[in-house]
Every structure is written in structure tokens, then in C-alpha cells.
Amino acid sequence: MLIALDGPTANVFGYLLPAYPLLIGTACAVTALLVLALYAGVWAPQRVATMTLVMAAAAIAAGRVEYVLYNARFFAGDAGQAFNVASGGLEPRLALLAAVGVGAVWTRRADKPLRPLLTALGAGLPLIAFAAWWGCAAASCAYGVEVDNLQNYPAWQVWEAAGEYLMVAPRYAVQPLGMAASAVTIAVVLGLCALGVRGARLLMAAVILCFGGSAVLGGLRGDPALMLAGLRSRPVGRSCRVYGGRRGMDR
Numbered sequence: 001m002l003i004a005l006d007g008p009t010a011n012v013f014g015y016l017l018p019a020y021p022l023l024i025g026t027a028c029a030v031t032a033l034l035v036l037a038l039y040a041g042v043w044a045p046q047r048v049a050t051m052t053l054v055m056a057a058a059a060i061a062a063g064r065v066e067y068v069l070y071n072a073r074f075f076a077g078d079a080g081q082a083f084n085v086a087s088g089g090l091e092p093r094l095a096l097l098a099a100v101g102v103g104a105v106w107t108r109r110a111d112k113p114l115r116p117l118l119t120a121l122g123a124g125l126p127l128i129a130f131a132a133w134w135g136c137a138a139a140s141c142a143y144g145v146e147v148d149n150l151q152n153y154p155a156w157q158v159w160e161a162a163g164e165y166l167m168v169a170p171r172y173a174v175q176p177l178g179m180a181a182s183a184v185t186i187a188v189v190l191g192l193c194a195l196g197v198r199g200a201r202l203l204m205a206a207v208i209l210c211f212g213g214s215a216v217l218g219g220l221r222g223d224p225a226l227m228l229a230g231l232r233s234r235p236v237g238r239s240c241r242v243y244g245g246r247r248g249m250d251r
Contacts, residue, residue, distance in 0.1 A: 008088070008139045018086040020135035027131035028056055031124025038116035051106045055099045060085060063095030067141075071223060074164065088139025090132065092214065096125070096207070115199040122202030123193060126185035129210045133178030137161070144172030145222040163222055172220040181213035 005011075010019040032052040039048045067089040068075050068082045075082045100121065107114045136142040140162040146169045150158050159173040189206050197205065 019138035062098035063090035066091035088141035130182035137175035144174040
């Protein structure tokens with residue numbers, strides 16, 4: 001096979017590469033190409049490329065900072081890993097804000113329309129989300145809460161996977177469920193594009209779908225979460241966890 005995933009690494013034409021940054025980088029590259037295409041004839045390609053590179057760098061830095069804050073307990077014992085993006089771990093909220101913020105300032109200073117950029121981000125966001133969930137499945141980040149027994153839950157809801165410190169155990173299948181939700185979002189966004197939805201409306205629709213799915217799955221995640229006012233910052237989806245457990249007990 002020319003391209004294959006083997007745990008946290010990807011075999012690409014015989015070269016072993018870290019799977020997480022490869023997958024997300026590929027999705028970001030596709031989004032960047034879309035940005036270039038939408039600005040064709042309006043803005044010099046090299047200037048658009050520079051903007052997208054700065055946006056990507058800002059998004060990665062901001063997303064990593066948010067992830068480290070979420071997992072402060074882990075990184076307190078291994079601070080050197082905080083800067084190892086290849087090991088997996090980016091949170092989307094600050095990443096998206098950083099990308100949009102840089103893009104908005106850049107286009108304003110260049111006196112160029114922002115709408116094509118927002119359209120490209122709206123179309124690319126679910127693809128990046130799909131790649132991120134896939135990358136987390138490979139790198140064992142955003143893993144699910146451990147469950148007692150796979151037989152007590154619906155087959156689509158659980159699997160055996162690695163978690164913190166790469167301990168393999170029965171868990172909620174958060175990453176595959178995230179990939180499935182992202183695939184549905186991709187289909188919806190493509191449908192909206194076919195209907196002529198563009199700009200901020202398309203991006204907002206993608207944000208609602210991507211972040212809504214992530215919020216629901218957040219309650220099934222087993223990795224540490226940031227505490228806000230004494231409350232776990234990923235509360236949505238706990239009802240899914242309780243329901244799944246009760247359903248298994250009722251069998």
C-alpha cells in the first residue's frame with residue numbers, strides 16, 4: 001500500500017511520518033487551495049499564500065495553547081511535550097478565532113474582500129475537523145471514557161483504544177463518532193454551497209455543526225478538561241453517556 005496508517009505514524013511512499021500533523025496539514029492544504037481559487041483574479045497568489053501560512057501558524061499556536069490548558073495536569077509532569085504538536089492535540093475554538101482574526105486583519109489592510117476567505121473556511125472547517133478526529137484516533141488524543149465492558153453498550157458506541165499514557169482499554173468510540181459527525185457536516189456544507197450559501201453564513205453553519213457535534217461528544221471524552229467556575233467545560237453529552245450505560249444495564 002502506498003499510503004497507510006500504523007498507529008501514530010503514516011507510511012507515505014515508504015517514508016514514516018507522524019500521522020496527526022500529516023492529516024491535519026493535508027486538510028489545511030486543501031482549504032488553502034480553496035482560498036487561492038476564490039481569490040483568483042482578485043489578489044496576487046503569493047500574497048494569498050502568505051496570508052494562509054500566517055493564519056495556519058496562528059491557528060496551530062492558539063489551538064495548542066488551548067489544548068495544553070485543558071490538559072494542564074498531564075503537561076505539568078512533562079512540560080517538554082507541550083510544544084510537541086506532532087504528538088497530537090489541538091483544540092478548535094482558539095484555533096478558529098486566531099485564523100479568522102488574522103484573515104480579517106490581513107484582508108482589511110490589503111483592502112480585499114473578506115467574503116471569499118470566510119467561504120473557504122466554511123467549506124474547509126468540516127474537512128479539518130474530520131482530519132483532526134482521524135489524527136486523534138491515530139495519536140490517542142481526545143480519547144473516550146473507559147467503560148466496564150464492550151458487551152454492555154451498542155457496538156457503534158464503544159471500542160478498544162489507547163488513552164492517557166497509551167493504556168489500551170474499552171472506551172467510548174469518540175474519535176470514530178467525531179469522524180462520522182464531520183462526514184455528515186461535510187455533506188451538509190456541500191449542500192449549502194450548492195444552494196448558493198457563501199461567506200459568513202456558510203462559516204457560521206459549519207461552526208454550529210462542527211462545534212455542536214464536538215460539544216455532544218465532549219461528555220464522552222476521557223481526557224482532562226478545563227474547569228470553569230467549578231464545572232467541567234465539556235458538559236454536553238453526559239446524558240448520552242448515562243443513557244448508553246443504562247441501556248447496557250437494561251439488556
